[in-house]
Structures are given as C-alpha cells and as structure tokens.
Amino acid sequence: MKAVGVVVEYNPFHNGHAYHLEQAKKVAQADIVIAVMSGTFLQRGEPAMVDKWTRTKMALSGGVDIVIELPYVFSTAPATDFAKGAIFLLSAIGCDSFAFGSEDGSIKPFMNTFQLINNHRTEYDNLIKESLKTGVSYPKSLHYAYEQLSQKFPATYIDLAQPNNILGFHYIEAAMTLGSNIKPLTIPRIAAGYHDPLQEGASIASATGIRKALASTSELQSVHDVLPKASFDNLADWYGKNHNFASWETFWPFLQFTLIRHTPSELPRYAEVTEGIENALIKAAKTSHSFSSFMEKIKSKRYTWTRLQRMLTHIYTGFTKEQLHSFDAPSYIRLLGMSTKGQAFLGKYKKDITLPLVSRVAATDDVMLAIDIHVAEVYNSSIEQGTKMLSLPRDYQTPPIRF
Amino acid sequence: MKAVGVVVEYNPFHNGHAYHLEQAKKVAQADIVIAVMSGTFLQRGEPAMVDKWTRTKMALSGGVDIVIELPYVFSTAPATDFAKGAIFLLSAIGCDSFAFGSEDGSIKPFMNTFQLINNHRTEYDNLIKESLKTGVSYPKSLHYAYEQLSQKFPATYIDLAQPNNILGFHYIEAAMTLGSNIKPLTIPRIAAGYHDPLQEGASIASATGIRKALASTSELQSVHDVLPKASFDNLADWYGKNHNFASWETFWPFLQFTLIRHTPSELPRYAEVTEGIENALIKAAKTSHSFSSFMEKIKSKRYTWTRLQRMLTHIYTGFTKEQLHSFDAPSYIRLLGMSTKGQAFLGKYKKDITLPLVSRVAATDDVMLAIDIHVAEVYNSSIEQGTKMLSLPRDYQTPPIRF
Numbered sequence: 001m002k003a004v005g006v007v008v009e010y011n012p013f014h015n016g017h018a019y020h021l022e023q024a025k026k027v028a029q030a031d032i033v034i035a036v037m038s039g040t041f042l043q044r045g046e047p048a049m050v051d052k053w054t055r056t057k058m059a060l061s062g063g064v065d066i067v068i069e070l071p072y073v074f075s076t077a078p079a080t081d082f083a084k085g086a087i088f089l090l091s092a093i094g095c096d097s098f099a100f101g102s103e104d105g106s107i108k109p110f111m112n113t114f115q116l117i118n119n120h121r122t123e124y125d126n127l128i129k130e131s132l133k134t135g136v137s138y139p140k141s142l143h144y145a146y147e148q149l150s151q152k153f154p155a156t157y158i159d160l161a162q163p164n165n166i167l168g169f170h171y172i173e174a175a176m177t178l179g180s181n182i183k184p185l186t187i188p189r190i191a192a193g194y195h196d197p198l199q200e201g202a203s204i205a206s207a208t209g210i211r212k213a214l215a216s217t218s219e220l221q222s223v224h225d226v227l228p229k230a231s232f233d234n235l236a237d238w239y240g241k242n243h244n245f246a247s248w249e250t251f252w253p254f255l256q257f258t259l260i261r262h263t264p265s266e267l268p269r270y271a272e273v274t275e276g277i278e279n280a281l282i283k284a285a286k287t288s289h290s291f292s293s294f295m296e297k298i299k300s301k302r303y304t305w306t307r308l309q310r311m312l313t314h315i316y317t318g319f320t321k322e323q324l325h326s327f328d329a330p331s332y333i334r335l336l337g338m339s340t341k342g343q344a345f346l347g348k349y350k351k352d353i354t355l356p357l358v359s360r361v362a363a364t365d366d367v368m369l370a371i372d373i374h375v376a377e378v379y380n381s382s383i384e385q386g387t388k389m390l391s392l393p394r395d396y397q398t399p400p401i402r403f
Numbered sequence: 404m405k406a407v408g409v410v411v412e413y414n415p416f417h418n419g420h421a422y423h424l425e426q427a428k429k430v431a432q433a434d435i436v437i438a439v440m441s442g443t444f445l446q447r448g449e450p451a452m453v454d455k456w457t458r459t460k461m462a463l464s465g466g467v468d469i470v471i472e473l474p475y476v477f478s479t480a481p482a483t484d485f486a487k488g489a490i491f492l493l494s495a496i497g498c499d500s501f502a503f504g505s506e507d508g509s510i511k512p513f514m515n516t517f518q519l520i521n522n523h524r525t526e527y528d529n530l531i532k533e534s535l536k537t538g539v540s541y542p543k544s545l546h547y548a549y550e551q552l553s554q555k556f557p558a559t560y561i562d563l564a565q566p567n568n569i570l571g572f573h574y575i576e577a578a579m580t581l582g583s584n585i586k587p588l589t590i591p592r593i594a595a596g597y598h599d600p601l602q603e604g605a606s607i608a609s610a611t612g613i614r615k616a617l618a619s620t621s622e623l624q625s626v627h628d629v630l631p632k633a634s635f636d637n638l639a640d641w642y643g644k645n646h647n648f649a650s651w652e653t654f655w656p657f658l659q660f661t662l663i664r665h666t667p668s669e670l671p672r673y674a675e676v677t678e679g680i681e682n683a684l685i686k687a688a689k690t691s692h693s694f695s696s697f698m699e700k701i702k703s704k705r706y707t708w709t710r711l712q713r714m715l716t717h718i719y720t721g722f723t724k725e726q727l728h729s730f731d732a733p734s735y736i737r738l739l740g741m742s743t744k745g746q747a748f749l750g751k752y753k754k755d756i757t758l759p760l761v762s763r764v765a766a767t768d769d770v771m772l773a774i775d776i777h778v779a780e781v782y783n784s785s786i787e788q789g790t791k792m793l794s795l796p797r798d799y800q801t802p803p804i805r806f
Contacts, residue, residue: 253788257657258664260784261721263777286780286797318664374666377689381663385656394689 001345004028005090005098005182006064007083007171008035009042011049011211013058013231016101016190016204021063023187024099032065032341034095036086038075039372040379041317043082045309047379049211049245050238053398056337060403061230065342067401068093069334071368072375073327076313083170088178088329092355094345097183100171103162105188110165113157114172116149124149137304164189202226214245242383248291248309251382255316256294259285262315271314271324272307281315317375331368335359337401361396404748407431408493408501408585409467410486410574411438412445414452414614416461416634419504419593419607424466426590427502435468435744437498439489441478442775443782444720446485448712450782452614452648453641456801459740463806464633468745470804471496472737474771475778476730479716486573491581491732495757497748500586503574506565508591513568516560517575519552527552540707567592605629617648645786651694651712654785658719659697662688665718674717674727675710684718720778734771738762740804764799 004024010017021033037059039052048055056067074085090098104110117124127145132138143160150157158165172184190204199205205213205226213222220236227235235245244250259267259282267278280298288294298308314320333355338346350357361369376395407427413420424436440462442455451458459470477488493501507513520527530548535541546563553560561568575587593607602608608616608629616625623639630638638648647653662670662685670681683701691697701711717723736758741749753760764772779798 254657254660257660257781257784257788260780261661261719263721266721286784316664318666318669377663378660381660381689385660 001032001348002028002030003032003034003066003093003095003345004030004185005087005093005095006033006035007070007086007090007098007100007167008059009038009048009207010035010055010059011042011207012227012235013055013062014205014207014210014227016206018062018228019190019204020099020101020187024185025063027185027187028097028099028183030096032339032345033063034066034068034090034093034342035059035064036068036070036089037336039069039072040375041072041076041313043075043077043079044306045076045311045313046248047246047251047313047382049214049247050235051246051379051383052336052376052395053393053401054234054238056401057403058228058231058234060337060339060401061234062228065339066093066345067336067338069336069372071330071332071334072317072319072372073324073368074330076310076319078310079166079170080173083167083174084177085330087171087174087180087182089333089355091175091178091180091182092330092353093333094349094352095182097185098171098175099185099187100164100168101189102158102164102168102186103189104158104165104168105186107184107186109156109158110168110172110184110186112155113146113150113160113169114176116153116155116157117146118173118176120149120153135301137301138307139304211245211247215247215249244383246379246383248312251316252291252294254382254385255291255312256285256288258316267315269320269322270311271319271321273311273315273321274303277303277311281311317378319371319375323371327368330355332356332358332366334361334369334372335400337403339403343402359400404435404751405431405433406435406437406468406496406498406748407433407588408490408496408498409436409438410473410489410493410501410503410570411462412441412451412610413438413458413462414445414610415630415638416458416465417608417610417613417630419609421465421631422593422607423502423504423590427588428466430588430590431500431502431586433499435742435748436466437469437471437493437496437745437748438462438467439471439473439492440739442472442475443778444475444479444716446478446480446482447709448479448714448716449651450649450654450716450785452617452650453638454649454782454786455739455779455798456796456804457637457641459804460806461631461634461637463740463742463804464637465631468742469496469748470739470741472739472775474733474735474737475720475722475775476727476771477733479713479722481710481713482570482573483576486570486577487580488733490574490577490583490585492736492758494578494581494583494585495733496736497752497755498585500588501574501578502588502590503567503571504592505561505567505571505589506592507561507568507571508589510587510589512559512561513571513575513587513589515558516549516553516563516572517579519556519558519560520549521576521579523552523556538704540704541710542707614648614650618650618652647786649782649786651715654719655694655697657785657788658694658715659688659691661719670718672723672725673714674722674724676714676718676724677706680706680714684714720781722774722778726774730771733758735759735761735769737764737772737775738803740806742806746805762803 006024041047059067070086074082124145127148128141131141131144146160160166175182175184203225210223224232264278267273268275284294284297373396444450462470473489477485527548530551531544534544534547549563563569578585578587606628613626627635667681670676671678687697687700776799
C-alpha cells in the first residue's frame with residue numbers, strides 16, 4: 001500500500017480540496033491519502049472556524065484516509081517550522097510522497113529555488129539582514145534577497161510572492177533538511193486565489209473567501225455550491241449547535257479581557273511577542289470594540305498581519321517563549337480519524353512508525369501533547385461561552401473518528 | 404474642624420449607612436465625615452456592584468464629606484490587613500476618631516477583647532494552631548481559641564461570631580498597633596442582619612439583602628424603600644447604561660476563561676492561592692455553567708467562601724503573591740470625591756497630611772496606585788463586555804467628584 005501525504009487546515013474543506021486529494025492520489029499513484037491537519041489554531045494565527053473533530057469528519061468524507069494532528073507548537077509556527085513539523089509527521093507515519101498545491105505547478109523550479117538558497121545561504125541571509133535594517137518587513141526582505149540571488153544565478157525558479165509557493169518551498173526545504181526519503185510532488189492550484197471572494201456560479205472558492213462569505217451573511221446557503229455535500233452538512237450541523245463560527249471576532253471579548261488583564265511587562269514572555277509592542281497591544285485593547293478595530297490600531301510596517309495574529313494566539317492560549325523553545329520535532333502522532341483503508345494501512349505498517357501513535361490521550365505525560373489538550377480546552381471554552389453551554393466533546397476524551 | 408472616619412464599601416449605599424453617618428458625627432461631635440471606601444473589588448472577594456465613581460456619588464449625597472479609596476492591596480485582604488490599611492489612611496488624612504457599626508454597640512468590650520488577645524498572643528496563637536491541625540477552618544479555629552481564652556480570663560468581651568464585631572476588633576487592633584491617636588467609637592447596628600433578606604415595608608436592609616433582591620428580580624423598584632433617593636437614582640442610572648450590576652455571575656465568562664487559560668502550575672503564583680487547590684479550580688471551571696455551580700464544586704471545609712472568592716479575585720486581576728508581599732502600608736491617599744465642607748477641611752489641613760494626596764493619576768509611578776488603575780481597567784472591561792461598548796470613565800482620567 002502506498003500513501004501520499006498532504007498538509008492541510010481544511011478551514012473548511014471545500015471542492016478545491018477534494019480536487020487536490022484526487023490529483024494527489026493520481027500523481028503519486030497512491031492507495032491512500034494521509035492528511036496532517038492543524039487542530040485548533042492555524043498558521044495565520046487564528047482559531048479554526050469549527051473544531052478539529054468536525055474538520056476531521058469533512059476530511060474523511062472528502063477522501064482522506066487518515067487524519068493526524070499537527071501539534072499546536074507547529075500549527076501556529078512561522079512557515080519554516082510549520083512545514084518542518086508537518087513533513088516530519090508525514091514521513092514518520094510512512095508516506096512515500098507528499099503533494100502540495102502551488103501556483104507554479106511543477107516541482108523542478110521548487111528544487112531549483114531550494115538549491116539556490118541552500119547553496120548560497122550566507123549570501124542570502126546577509127541580503128535579508130541588509131534589507132531588514134532599512135526597516136522593511138521580514139517577508140519583503142526575503143523577497144528582496146531572493147530576487148538578488150536569482151538574478152545572479154539565472155534558472156527557472158518559483159515565484160516566491162505567491163503564498164502557496166512559499167509554503168511549498170518550505171515543505172521541500174523540510175524534506176531535504178530532514179534527510180527523509182519522502183518524495184515531494186506538486187499539483188497546480190485551480191481557479192480561486194488565496195484571498196479571492198466567492199464568484200457567482202463557481203464551484204471552486206478559497207477557504208478565505210468561504211469564511212468571509214459566512215462572516216458577512218448568516219445564510220449558510222451562500223457557500224453551498226463550493227463545498228462537498230458532507231462538508232456543507234457538517235458546517236450546518238456545527239452552526240445549528242453553536243450559532244456561530246469561531247473567529248477572532250467571536251473570540252474578541254476574551255482576547256480583549258486577557259490583554260487588559262496583563263500588565264505590559266508580562267506580555268513578552270509569550271511566544272513571538274517582541275519586546276516593545278506590549279504597551280501598544282494593551283492600549284489598543286482598552287479602546288477597541290472589535291477585533292478588526294483593534295487590528296487597525298496595532299498594524300504596522302514592522303509586523304505582518306499574520307505575525308501579529310500569531311502573537312495574539314500565543315497570548316490567548318498562554319503559550320510562552322520558553323515552551324516554544326523546548327521543542328524541536330513532533331514527539332507523537334495524534335490520530336484524529338481514519339477510513340477502513342486507513343485503518344488497514346495502520347494495521348499493516350504500525351511497527352514501522354517511528355513515533356508513538358496516540359489515539360486516546362487520557363493518560364499522557366507528553367508535554368507537547370499536553371499543550372494541544374490545553375489549547376483545545378481554551379478553544380472550546382471560547383466557543384461554549386457564546387452558546388452558554390458545555391457542548392463540545394472534551395478533546396482528551398475523544399477517540400479517533402472512524403469512517 | 405473635627406473629622407470622624409468610617410470604613411465603607413457602600414455596595415450600595417443604603418438607609419442603614421445614612422443612619423450610621425448621622426450617628427457617627429453625633430457620637431464623635433465631628434464637623435465632617437471622611438469615608439475610606441474600597442474601589443473595585445471588596446473584602447469578601449467580589450466585584451463591587453457598581454463602579455467607585457457611582458458609589459462615591461452615593462456617599463457624597465448620603466452625607467460623607469470626603470471619599471478616599473482603600474487600595475486594592477488592602478480592600479481585598481483578610482480582615483487584619485483590610486483594617487490596617489483603612490485605619491492607617493483615616494489616621495493619615497487627619498481623622499480625630501473613627502466610628503464603626505457593631506452588633507455589640509459599646510466600645511469597652513472591644514477594648515477588653517483586644518487586651519485579652521494582645522496580652523496572651525502566644526497562647527492564643529497556639530490554640531489556633533492546635534485547632535487548625537484538627538482540620539477545621541481558620542475562622543472556626545479563631546473562635547475556638549477566643550472561647551478558651553475568654554473563659555480563662557473572665558470579663559465583658561464582644562461576640563466574635565458576629566461579622567461586624569470581627570471587623571471592629573480588627574479596626575481597634577489596627578489603631579492600637581499603628582500607635583495612632585485616632586479614637587475608636589462604635590455605633591450599634593440597627594435592624595437588618597448581615598445576610599438577611601429584604602423585609603416587606605422595612606426602610607432598613609443589609610447591602611447583601613439588597614444585592615440579592617436585585618439579582619433575583621430585574622425590578623429596581625423592589626429596593627426603592629431601603630435606599631436614599633440619591634442612591635436609588637444612581638443605581639437606576641447605572642442600570643440604564645450598563646443593563647446589569649457587576650457580580651461574579653456577570654463576570655463568570657471571563658473568570659472561567661481565565662481559569663481554563665492557565666495551566667495548574669501557574670495558579671499558585673497569585674495571592675492567597677494555596678498550593679494544592681489549582682487542579683480543583685481548573686477542573687470545576689471546565690464543567691460549570693455559572694459562578695454558583697462552580698462554587699458548589701470547589702467549596703470545602705478547608706476554605707471559607709470568602710477566602711475562595713479572594714483567591715478568585717486575585718487570579719482574575721492577575722495579582723500575585725510577590726506583589727502582595729511587597730506592600731506594608733498605603734503609600735498615597737486617592738481622593739475620589741468631596742463636599743464643599745470636605746474641600747474646606749483639606750484646604751485647611753493639607754500640610755498635616757502625612758501621605759501624598761492624589762487627585763489625578765495621569766503620571767504616577769507609585770506601584771500600589773498602578774495596581775488600582777490596572778484593576779479598575781480589568782473591572783471596567785468586564786462590565787463593558789456585557790454592554791458591548793466602552794462607556795465607563797477611564798479610572799486614571801477621572802478627577803475627584805465635587806458635591
């Protein structure tokens with residue numbers, strides 16, 4: 001049995017994801033697909049719109065055979081570490097290959113870009129530093145360094161201004177750095193751009209577009225055409241129970257309270273919170289009625305929106321720099337769900353899996369896993385406050401979903 | 404000009420308080436009354452039902468001439484420190500005497516009790532320890548030690564089972580320990596017991612009874628007869644703007660979130676949180692829909708309700724053991740409001756006041772005052788979340804109220 005891996009957030013699972021899965025299996029000539037999925041908080045530093053169990057159901061219905069969780073430590077990390085954690089897990093569970101969607105669509109330019117940067121690392125780093133000194137943001141400095149380098153050594157490279165190309169680059173970097181045999185594959189993304197709004201009559205939309213549509217209308221029907229039926233039903237089910245989708249806007253009362261509850265000197269202990277921003281965060285919290293008005297007040301050239309959201313995520317969950325720096329690679333594989341074929345795969349190759357496979361977490365003393373459980377409680381509590389009831393399954397009590 | 408001091412919470416100011424003020428002036432033959440009032444969180448470890456400015460207005464309308472704030476560090480402390488902070492401030496601002504309501508009503512038995520305990524301190528402390536070892540609560544152990552001691556040295560003592568007698572005892576203890584010339588006076592409490600519910604047709608009710616009546620009915624009219632008109636109008640005005648009175652029930656979503664956001668090992672750093680209770684607090688928070696159901700789960704013989712509430716107050720505001728232990732006595736007098744007569748008093752005796760008199764706090768580097776400002780922001784934020792608007796005056800921007 002051959003397995004292809006995918007790195008996903010499924011926030012929510014839509015037709016584009018279904019297409020990607022189909023293509024991944026075809027291109028990889030794989031029997032099953034294994035998805036490593038972020039649990040509660042995502043790479044752009046925001047809460048998942050529905051919990052990990054609902055998204056696992058969507059994934060299994062949509063064609064994934066095994067869903068495993070990318071631990072919080074990696075799911076909320078900058079692209080390099082995010083990719084490292086994800087590829088490490090796909091490799092550990094026994095995938096022959098992994099497939100990612102990209103604007104570029106062919107793997108060779110990715111390899112060229114990786115070689116270019118890898119072979120000229122010092123020069124690249126110096127170019128970044130040089131640019132950072134002039135006060136431009138980190139992503140823009142990366143772009144500058146990359147431009148300079150690729151002009152110096154001409155070849156076919158990927159366009160690193162495209163968000164999915166950046167992630168793809170980091171996946172390949174991770175695979176190469178890990179020294180794993182896992183084979184990178186890429187599939188061209190179809191139709192919708194990352195931030196594009198929904199198009200009338202289209203069956204493909206970006207997850208961002210879908211979330212925006214749902215935030216601006218309470219009418220779930222507006223996203224009906226761009227979701228597989230099972231995804232739509234799962235979202236509708238969630239909405240029926242919780243009357244809302246999780247977002248920074250719905251979590252805002254607690255974020256605001258948490259920021260105000262802290263004195264400035266306490267904030268820089270949290271992961272990614274740079275010394276110097278603490279007063280601005282607290283001051284803005286005291287005078288803002290919503291997350292968006294808060295963000296308007298704190299956004300700056302120095303930090304990307306994503307970086308700011310990641311800081312806020314870590315303040316929200318109480319995740320410290322000390323905790324962040326105590327981890328290097330995932331220490332377990334948390335199984336969130338599997339199909340019959342997925343189960344067969346695990347039965348057959350279990351002994352080859354290089355990490356403990358965790359399906360129930362009642363009694364764990366793994367520190368990284370304890371963080372996932374903690375963060376899930378914080379996430380659940382934020383959602384349940386809106387509904388004034390305790391309705392979500394306690395994360396640690398939930399067995400993998402079988403499909 | 405002679406000033407008599409009173410130690411108050413005015414939560415809310417009612418007819419019994421008005422009576423007490425009248426009596427205090429009479430007994431002390433004083434020209435003005437100075438009240439030292441708790442700001443946001445009170446001695447029983449709960450938020451004040453309305454903010455300090457509204458309660459200051461009630462106090463001034465009710466006959467107080469100067470309202471000063473008892474800093475958070477003392478307003479939320481056990482009786483000994485609460486009394487110490489309050490009497491220290493009344494003495495510092497120049498009161499000749501202070502008057503407290505008591506079940507006993509005459510000062511001699513208070514003095515006898517103070518002498519009894521003070522002269523046999525070691526024996527008293529040993530009796531307490533002895534009782535604590537058998538597993539009974541601290542208040543009950545105090546009671547046991549006191550009983551033993553007073554039987555050994557018969558005289559007329561106060562009944563220390565009465566809550567106002569206990570406070571009175573600590574006021575006298577504070578005055579004696581401070582070596583201040585301030586003269587203690589007591590006034591018999593009239594009618595309503597501490598926890599008594601409202602009586603049909605009565606004009607006197609306890610503050611607890613009034614709060615309970617308001618919690619069980621949204622009908623403000625139900626407390627009309629037991630409040631002076633100005634108090635009633637101030638409460639009505641607050642309710643009109645904020646649609647609620649502050650309580651642990653209205654603050655519960657944030658308390659719950661804050662408890663769940665912490666890992667157990669982090670909780671014992673907060674003031675009064677004893678090592679060993681942290682798991683119970685977090686576990687109960689995860690499974691409770693309201694503050695009352697939460698308290699049902701954590702109450703125990705070992706801790707009084709008040710003690711538990713004080714722990715929760717400090718967790719809520721982020722006030723640590725380290726902060727608590729860095730203070731001995733108030734370092735400033737925060738002026739919340741004054742009448743014309745109060746202003747005349749301050750004009751006349753300002754130079755004799757032994758602490759800095761703070762009326763605007765825009766630029767303070769006093770650490771204790773910074774805590775008051777911080778706590779007021781936490782308190783305001785909790786109330787404003789309910790109304791989804793920022794409407795309360797920022798504490799540090801608010802000048803004293805002139806009446």
